[in-house]
Amino acid sequence: MSAHAHGTQHFDETKRANIKFSAEALTTIENLMKRYPEGKSKSALLPVLHVAQAESEGWLSAEVMDYVAELMGIQSIEVFEVASFYSMYNLRPIGKCQLEVCRTSSCWARGAEDVVDYISKKLNIKEGETTTDGMFTLKTVECLGSCGSAPMLQCGAEYHENLTEAKIDALIDRYRSEGTRKNYTDLNYTNSK
Numbered sequence: 713m714s715a716h717a718h719g720t721q722h723f724d725e726t727k728r729a730n731i732k733f734s735a736e737a738l739t740t741i742e743n744l745m746k747r748y749p750e751g752k753s754k755s756a757l758l759p760v761l762h763v764a765q766a767e768s769e770g771w772l773s774a775e776v777m778d779y780v781a782e783l784m785g786i787q788s789i790e791v792f793e794v795a796s797f798y799s800m801y802n803l804r805p806i807g808k809c810q811l812e813v814c815r816t817s818s819c820w821a822r823g824a825e826d827v828v829d830y831i832s833k834k835l836n837i838k839e840g841e842t843t844t845d846g847m848f849t850l851k852t853v854e855c856l857g858s859c860g861s862a863p864m865l866q867c868g869a870e871y872h873e874n875l876t877e878a879k880i881d882a883l884i885d886r887y888r889s890e891g892t893r894k895n896y897t898d899l900n901y902t903n904s905k
């Protein structure tokens with residue numbers, strides 16, 4: 713059994729030589745797990761998966777999920793069950809900027825379909841696809857809790873609200889010029905890989 717973060721224990725990185733999280737990420741994961749009592753560290757899985765995703769180019773491969781399971785001392789299937797349930801985790805590669813357009817009622821009533829169509833035509837990709845340069849992925853998601861600012865989309869940790877074609881143009885131009893990966897995380901943890 714591998715060592716995992718709890719109390720004075722530390723991760724045994726040698727178990728997964730092919731997958732390496734940064735020292736910062738491992739410390740963050742360790743601290744997240746310490747928030748919960750012994751034996752209850754699985755409760756940290758959601759934020760831990762954000763860190764794992766940020767360390768893995770925005771998506772969770774089977775190997776990364778196995779690695780997370782090992783770090784946390786839980787079963788791989790437990791990681792997969794959670795990762796596959798929530799839309800904020802990606803189980804296949806995505807572009808550096810994943811544009812997650814809300815399609816639920818308020819956004820739908822205020823033009824979400826037009827937003828999706830506009831982005832789709834502008835980037836020449838269908839929903840679920842990634843541009844050939846690996847820069848953008850288009851995705852639709854359910855309500856993101858910003859209904860009063862519909863239509864809206866999320867990219868990484870940023871919300872973009874009251875969308876218009878001009879705002880979408882400016883957003884895509886900005887992301888292209890920045891050229892960096894936008895990772896979703898609700899932690900004070902950033903990774904600009």
Ligand code: FES
Pocket residue numbers: 814815816817818819820854855856857858859860862864
């Ligand atoms: S319906 Fe789009 S944010 Fe709630």
